[in-house]
Amino acid sequence: MLRHIIMLRWTPEATEDQKKAAEAGFRALPGAIAQIRGLACGPDLGLSTGAHDFAAVLDFDGADDWRVYQGHPAHRALVDGLIRPILDERASVQFDV
């Protein structure tokens, strides 16, 4: 299993509605992309200073399915339409679990 993690830091101007729309967009992905084996995501809880604002953990059977996800129209629409407009910083890792 391949685990794909992203952490996002929103711009200071990002509104709560925009952040919620991005989260809803993530939660809709498994319904649109069959290669997603699991999704957990959510806003940071504010427990530690300097944390990013949002994280998503997505599981795939392997790198090929992850690549399908990367290029999938539903993923591209989320990134280009809901994330990029309010994105300040992005960190990611893909690792084997």
Place this chain on the structure above:
Amino acid sequence: MLRHIIMLRWTPEATEDQKKAAEAGFRALPGAIAQIRGLACGPDLGLSTGAHDFAAVLDFDGADDWRVYQGHPAHRALVDGLIRPILDERASVQFDV
């Protein structure tokens, strides 16, 4: 459940042995810290440019257990002894799953 994610970028000077020791240190944590409900971790697979080098996903029953973990001697020993000497960058998020 609280999910704690960290992403680490190692210094250029970090050796493979040092990186493997840090990973082994993470994998030993559940045996030392009862509050850890789940751990998945590993080095980045090199599938995307700019990714961090390592990620760990740890699950806890809630914030109180996460705080026990944060201050636990086994965690402190890992951070101070094996991670900090080779750490270039760290990103984290804690969110509800």
